[in-house]
Amino acid sequence: MGVNVDDVMASEVVLVTIMPDDSGSIGFADNEKAVRDGHNAILDALQSCQQKESILVHNRYLNGKVLYPYCQLGQAVRMDAKNYNPEEGTPLYDQMVVLLGTVLAKAQEFSENGVPVRTVTLVVTDGADEHSQKATAKTVAQLVRDMLKAENHIIAAIGIDDGSTDFRRVFQEMGIRDQWILTPGNSAAEIRRSFQMFSQSAVQATGGAAGFSQTAVGGFGN
Secondary structure, eight states, X not given: OOSOGGGOOOSSEEEEEEXXXXXXXXXXXXXXXXXXXXXXXXHHHHHTSTTGGGEEEEEEOTTSOXXXXXXXXXXXXXXXXXXXXXXXXXXXHHHHHHHHXXXXXXXXXXHHTTOOEEEEEEEEESSOOOOOSSOOHHHHHHHHHHXXXXXXXXXXXXXXXXXXXXXXXXXHHTTOXXXXXXXXXXXXXXXXXXXXXXXXXXXHHTSHHXXXXXXXXXXXXX
16 A cells, blocks of 8 residues: 555655556567667656655556556656566456555545545556456446545556457446547557647646546546
């Protein structure tokens, strides 16, 4: 779960949570560098914003490996060729449930200690679910909808084109709102552009309650 609530001095907190795909198809398509660069660009963008002291970040790969638990930006680990080796499967639904459960648990820690908390979560995949054992799209959708009703969560998704998957439909079935879905083509430039759009949105969402609400409603690019 990462940093302790008592060690965070900010008067309010934004949790930015990233789940990059580490399935074999990312490597097969030669997109691992674009995903690494995209993640690192998010850290750079957040580091440059005025409210950076109030931001905690967490990276958990799609197959469950935690690159870093919730921590301050200066402690986040950048993705590189040594710590990111996409060769696993695609348990998308199972891992979304785990990820969102972690987001909720960490958010609850802060709210129970009287610290206002908002969350921004991103899942990145280049394939539909193939290896989930327990959860379904409906399981994820119920959790997503419950979180969105609270109006202090943003849940975003990037579906990298694999030539066959309708990612907009996949993510909509998971309860993710249409304005928070991006479907880039399978090229490094388009993938990086999608991460850049998320970075811009995440920075806007750190601008207090009003900035968060406006961003949540507007979606990517607003």
